[in-house]
Amino acid sequence: MIEFESVSKRFEDGTVAVEDFSFVLPSHKTTVFVGSSGCGKTTLLRMINRMIEPSSGRITIDGVDIAGRNKVELRRSIGYVLQAAGLLPHRKVVDNVATVPLLQGVSKTEARGRALDLLDTVGLDRALAKRYPRQLSGGQQQRVGVARALASDPNILLMDEPFGAVDPIVRADLQAELNRLQRELGKTIVFVTHDIDEAFLLADQVVIFRKGGIIAQAGTPAQILAEPADDFVASFIGADKGKRTLHLQQREGDEGLTLVVDGDGRPIGVLRDGTLEPEVPGP
Amino acid sequence: MDLILSALGWIFDPAHWESGSRSPLPIQDRLLEHLRYTAGSLVIAAAIALPLGFYIGHTGRGRQFVISFTGAMRALPTLGLLYFLLMVFGYWLSFDTAPIVGATISFVILAIPSMLAGAYAGLESVDRQTIDAARANGMTEWQILSRVEIPLALPLILGGLRAATLQVIATVTIASYAGLGGLGRIITSGIGLNDYDLILGGALLVTGLALFVDALFALAQRLTATPGLTENHPAARRRTIKRSPRPRAPENA
Ligand SMILES: Nc1ncnc2c1ncn2[C@@H]1O[C@H](COP(=O)(O)OP(=O)(O)OP(=O)(O)O)[C@@H](O)[C@H]1O
Ligand SMILES: [Mg+2]
Numbered sequence: 147m148i149e150f151e152s153v154s155k156r157f158e159d160g161t162v163a164v165e166d167f168s169f170v171l172p173s174h175k176t177t178v179f180v181g182s183s184g185c186g187k188t189t190l191l192r193m194i195n196r197m198i199e200p201s202s203g204r205i206t207i208d209g210v211d212i213a214g215r216n217k218v219e220l221r222r223s224i225g226y227v228l229q230a231a232g233l234l235p236h237r238k239v240v241d242n243v244a245t246v247p248l249l250q251g252v253s254k255t256e257a258r259g260r261a262l263d264l265l266d267t268v269g270l271d272r273a274l275a276k277r278y279p280r281q282l283s284g285g286q287q288q289r290v291g292v293a294r295a296l297a298s299d300p301n302i303l304l305m306d307e308p309f310g311a312v313d314p315i316v317r318a319d320l321q322a323e324l325n326r327l328q329r330e331l332g333k334t335i336v337f338v339t340h341d342i343d344e345a346f347l348l349a350d351q352v353v354i355f356r357k358g359g360i361i362a363q364a365g366t367p368a369q370i371l372a373e374p375a376d377d378f379v380a381s382f383i384g385a386d387k388g389k390r391t392l393h394l395q396q397r398e399g400d401e402g403l404t405l406v407v408d409g410d411g412r413p414i415g416v417l418r419d420g421t422l423e424p425e426v427p428g429p
Numbered sequence: 430m431d432l433i434l435s436a437l438g439w440i441f442d443p444a445h446w447e448s449g450s451r452s453p454l455p456i457q458d459r460l461l462e463h464l465r466y467t468a469g470s471l472v473i474a475a476a477i478a479l480p481l482g483f484y485i486g487h488t489g490r491g492r493q494f495v496i497s498f499t500g501a502m503r504a505l506p507t508l509g510l511l512y513f514l515l516m517v518f519g520y521w522l523s524f525d526t527a528p529i530v531g532a533t534i535s536f537v538i539l540a541i542p543s544m545l546a547g548a549y550a551g552l553e554s555v556d557r558q559t560i561d562a563a564r565a566n567g568m569t570e571w572q573i574l575s576r577v578e579i580p581l582a583l584p585l586i587l588g589g590l591r592a593a594t595l596q597v598i599a600t601v602t603i604a605s606y607a608g609l610g611g612l613g614r615i616i617t618s619g620i621g622l623n624d625y626d627l628i629l630g631g632a633l634l635v636t637g638l639a640l641f642v643d644a645l646f647a648l649a650q651r652l653t654a655t656p657g658l659t660e661n662h663p664a665a666r667r668r669t670i671k672r673s674p675r676p677r678a679p680e681n682a
Contacts, residue, residue: 197561197564218567218568218569219567220567221564228558228565231562232558232559232562232563232565233562234562234577235581235658236581236655245563246566249566249567249568249572278656278657280657280658
């Protein structure tokens, strides 16, 4: 469990990125931070591994104040995936994945062996292990970034717009993969994105931010979709345009098929056998 | 052309390599002195410039200082500095030590700007995202420097060392003005004796030495070329490294 207690961050130049933020991120769940650019999502995320220090307030992990923990140790115990992957260009893929275990003193053979297993885990061909990051596509680099973040088997995974720079098809792939991984691994994931659809897809809990790290609404995707807290949230999730409230419609001549239409009456699909999609089992 | 051939003949005359020959011979003694002064000055300069450059490049502190300071140092005429230092140290130190101390300091000051600029610019050129990721993965500052920044900056660091080495090799020639040895001694004697073989022969030796050492550096740069930074074509890598220290002609010109 990660808990923010009245956390604020004011940068040296006076910018207040986060103001009096209090929130609990439950263990083994995916919490997605979403909001427009500059609202403080990255700042919040980077305070969890002390890449940024809060100006006031405190952050605890399982009840322990992280301010009292050694920064380097803390960072090694938390996986971090960045938008640009941030791989070391002069190291082979396998050594990139093994970065943290090697820092922790695991032997080279063992760390590499584990790194190869992790390539399987994130759906990469082991043949890529000997390549350098430059020789991979953006999507492949991103997977290597995820594998590296998993290498020390951290309980917490921080992901800052990890799929922002890849094309929509690859992104959909990576999202599905992450959902599958999370079902297996049950990490405490903090995921930052601009993309509300991505948030709804991945999240157990979504936090929608206004400027200054102020929570506009927090809840499960269904709760937010069903009852947007205010106009800001409604417009952010697209509910104001009617694209989020769906109705069933039966038209003449359709021989019993049920259409699903959005708030504007635009057909967006058909209801399959009138049954609900079974809920994806949680971790 | 005749002059050069005659000077080459002088260089390759075995008699001039015989130990115990009359000053400024034998050639190998002067060559060794030349290399000794060069190496000594370079080691001292590197011990000052590299840590300073790494510190500034890593922390980003003191960038303005480096830029203005190295600029000013580059503008110092080494020969003038040498005479000045000889004068200063002449008061303090013995007749034997003043020249070597003064000359070494002059050469160190000559070598520092290139080395400092190479180290600092090398670290500066490393992608901030890469460093940020390394830090976020739990590398200590020292590990970031030694395992990420320096390896990635190596081409520029070596470029700085290479430039400094060539400058010093060429300039150590003036050590003879301080009454020291080195290949400059041959040239100075030649001027005194009005002997073109000595003057030109000495100059050719300095040039040959510089080219030889430069070739060694080229080799070292190829051998230590950071893998993964280019598309793994050694030829392409060599080309970019060789050309980068020089100003490039505008493309599409
Ligand atoms: N080092 C810094 N110094 C000063 N201001 C900063 C610094 N880092 C971030 N900020 C400011 O803090 C605010 C929040 O930044 P942050 O990076 O957390 O936003 P974000 O929600 O992640 O945005 P994006 O979606 O564009 O990544 C912004 O106004 C930004 O300009
Ligand atoms: Mg951000």
